[in-house]
Every structure is written in C-alpha cells, then in structure tokens.
Amino acid sequence: MTDEPGPAERALYLAAVRSGGRLLPEDLAPADRPALAALVARGLLTPTATGWTAASPRAVGDRIGFHLRTRAVRLLRYAERLPGTLGPLARAYDEARHPGAGANRPSGAVDSGAVDSGAGTVDDVAEVRRRIAELVSECRQEVLAAQPGPRPVEGLRTVLAQDLSLLRRGCSLRTVYQPAALADPAVQSQVALRTGQGAQVRVLAEPYERMLVFDRAVAVIPADEERGRAVFLTDPTTVAYLAAQFERDWARATPAGRHLDPPSVTTVRIGRLLARGLTQRAVATRLGVSERTVAAHISRLRDRYGAHTLFHLGWQLRGERHD
Template identity: 35%
Template structure:
C-alpha cells in the first residue's frame, strides 16, 4: 500500500484532469518542477491507481476516478482481511466443537451441570461482551449499588445501545439511589430513548446478567471479601430460575423517570427499607451497602426519619414505624 500522495502529485493529477491525459511538459509548467521530479509524480500517481494506460493509445496515461482507484488499491487488502476473517471463523468453529467436553469436565475451576467458574475479571468482561454481541431476543441485567462510574457509563453506552438497536428487549434494574446521579440519568435517558426498559428498586440481591434466557452470569462469591469472578450458568433449569428471580424484582420495581426529581415516586420505598433494616438491628455500614448509598448519606436519612417520628432511639423509631403501619408494602402508593 503506497503512502500519502505528495502535494506535487496532487497538482500533476489536477493538471492531467484539465488536459484529459498526463502530459509531462504541461505538468512541468503547472508545477515548476523539472522533468525528473514530474516523472516521480507520475510514478506516484500510477502507484495510487490514479493514472493508467489509455485503451486506444498505449503510450498515453489517462486519469482514473479516485473512487475506482481507491477500490483497486484496497482490493488486495480486503482480500487479505477476508482470508484472515475466514481463518478466524474456521479456528473458532473447530475450537467450539470442544465446548461440550470443556463444560462437562469435573476438575478444579469447573462445576458439573452446566456451570463454569471464571476468576479473571478481564475474562468475565470479555465473555459478557461476547454474549451481549450474540444476544438476539432478550437481555436482562440487575446491578446493585449506588453511584456509577461516569467514564464506565460513557464507554458502555454505545455497546448497550447496539443491543436494543438489534431489536433485543433489554431490561435493566438498578437501585433507587442511582436516580440522583446526573451521569446515570443521562445514560438512562439515552437508553430509554433507544428502546431499553429501565427500573429501580430499593434493594437488589446481587449483580446478574441474562442473555436470551439461555446464558447467565452471577458473581462467584460465597462470602464477603472473596476475589472478583463469575459463575457462567448454562443449565436450563437454573437459568429459568434466575429469569423468574429477575421477573420478580422487575414486578416490584418502578420505572426510572429522568424528567422529575431524583427520588420522585420512590421516597416511600427508601424510607420503608431504611426502617426495615434498622428494625433488624443492622449497622449503618450494612444498611448503607444494602441501599446503595454512602454511610454519611445513610446516617443523614436515619437522623431525618428519627426526627420525623419523634423517636430518641432507633429501636423506638422501629416501634413507632410499626405502630403507624409504615413498614407495610403498598405498591399502590407509586
């Protein structure tokens, strides 16, 4: 592939267009170059397929449409790319024939029954991205936690929009506390406009991704503090169970409204959850983690609730909340 055209060669090409063919003397007059440099420009244009021999007069060089020249120039590269792509597809097909054996093994790192354990976060992300790219019907994600990384949201947006633009039904559940973050509201607005369905709820169990109701990813964590990783679930009964779990959370969640105030229509949910968790005697740090908010924000909400209830202790706040029926779950409140 030749390099970029020199400015002199561009002038010579323009002159050839005006003359109807390449003429060395005319090119010298136009550029002020000597015959040797004009010859180099000629060779450069030939190398770029912008000059070619005339069909009638073999000794003449005539100009070529740049679009046609570009196609001629790119043809060998495109053929090479096709060849490499075919080689990659063939290699992938041959290797994927070993998947049943791989999934069926019962050695360290893999559980029998359609489960695969991944310990490398990069490998987890790669497999999720591949599953998302292949998804054709239905995608579901459940992502606990509060504030999201704005850079990560910006990076994920084109990929996530690509899913819904293929006609996939994409449902996402976050926690109520994400509603106050501007970057999250911008992401949600773009996704909903693209066709995604996004809701929030007070508490979520764990992070989960499900694609086409056939493949699921859940965290590989039996106790807090364990290294990041994921369990890849392909077993149909287990995937069906996870879909049912997602649907239950979906029914009890509320649409993410990016037009109104952050906690519009969900403040009641947050208050009830806060009171319920306090009534269980959980520490502030645990309550904050469950609700996806910072400890400082959590304590501010607790102080406000105790003041509203006229309670001097958290136990008293729980008792009064129960007496007032504040812990009952009535979704009709909106």
C-alpha cells in the first residue's frame, strides 16, 4: 500500500464527508469495495454497527507520521551498526583477496589491499559503475577526481550517499571541475552537500583529462570518448604518474567558492546578449555602457566558464537558461 490514498480512495472518502461523515452499505457500488478496504486499513474510515464513519485525516497523518519517524530512527541506527557488524566478514574478504595484506609493508605506505578492483578494460557501463562503487566503499584514505566538462546532476544525486559515507569514514575527497560544470544551480547544491561534509572542490579553467584515483593504488580512466568503457589501472608507476598529474592540476586550480557566487545583474544581461550572438561593441551599444565595462564583465564570464575566446564563451552561454 502506498503512503498516500489513490484517486478512488479520495473520491470515496470525500463522498463520506459530504454525507455527514458516514457511509452506509447501500451507498456503495461493487467497484467501491477495494477503495473501502484501503480506507479502513489506513484508518480513514472506521467500521460501525451500521456502516462506516470518516476519521480525521490530521489524526491519521500524525499517527502514520509517528510510526514512519520511529521506523526511520530504527533504520538509521541499524545503518550505523551495520559496518561494525559486517567488519569481521569484510576483513575475511580482504584477506582472501589479498593474503598477508598489511604484513611487511613499509612505514607510511598506503594500504591498497582494499581497493584493488582488478586491472583491465571494462566495456559494460553498469559494470564500470559497480566497480567504481566498490572502490569508493573500500577506500581507506583518499579519492582524487578530475571531472572535466558538464556534470549531469542526476549522476551526482545517485552517488551522493556513497560520497557522504566516504567522507564520514574520514576519507579525503578532492575534485577538480571546469567552470561550466558549476554554472548549474542544481550542481552547485550537490557540490555544497559534499563540501559541507569536508570534501574539497576546485575549478580549473583549462583542458585536463578525466580520472579517478583511489588511495593512490587504483586509477580509473576512460577507454573511449563516449565514456562507455573504462580502464582500471593498478601498476604503481602508472598510478603514481596519474596522481602527480592530478596534483599539478589541483595546484593550478582555484577554490570553487569563487565560481559559486552569483554573477551581477549586468553580467547576466551581457551574457544573455552574447548568447544571442551580439559582438562586444553591439552589447555596449545596447546597454549604453563603454566597451571597457563590457570587456570587464566578459572577463568575469570567461573565468566562470573557462572560455578562452569570445566565440567559445558565446557557444557555452547558448546552453544556459536565461529566463
């Protein structure tokens, strides 16, 4: 049964209310029986000696809400206990996959035993996602993520729970985006949910390659431009090289906060005109300001979107919503 009454249940309940809060057997058609049974089960109709009486929806809502909140608390407590309950099984799993993990390891080395998802190319998108989710769940120290291009907000929502779980375990999560990715308010909200739990985000307004690095032991890179295939790398030299590439990009990137501040009204108006194909001079004439003023706003827009030319900026702005 769903949490909310369906159309047939609502119609029958309203009929009872219009009849003075009562339903008699002769008021019902055979087709009303399923809705009647559902309303009784929900507590919205109470059986009497002569028929049924309508109950207060507020009282029913309070009662159901109390039970749902109680159940939610129980589930949260269960979720908190689950890692500890499964801890012995997880350690046995790790030991079976990596016998002797932890022995004879140099001091200060990253324990990579829990993140080795197997090297090689994976062609199936669902399998790629499954392996990445496994790497996130088994990560012990840090995740490095270079994510060029726009970020689909649905994808961010899908992995939010596992990212927050990673951060709550005390792992580090550092991500580099391009400016265009943070132009979407929905993406900004998703980023804020992660940074609020300790994730670090920077923005780099230049081309770079997509990659994920887990505990500096496993790296994941695209195997094709469509990103339908991925390569999982475990060679220490290769992974170290990719991690160094990330650190180089991270050092050149700027904190995401500079790109999350909303642009001024004038900057937005200039962006709209650029998106319509107007030149810098035409924009200045339309708004009655100097070309120098327009150039300053265009410079801010270029920084925000990572555009190197006016044409590139106009092309990126065409994909924005300008209500």
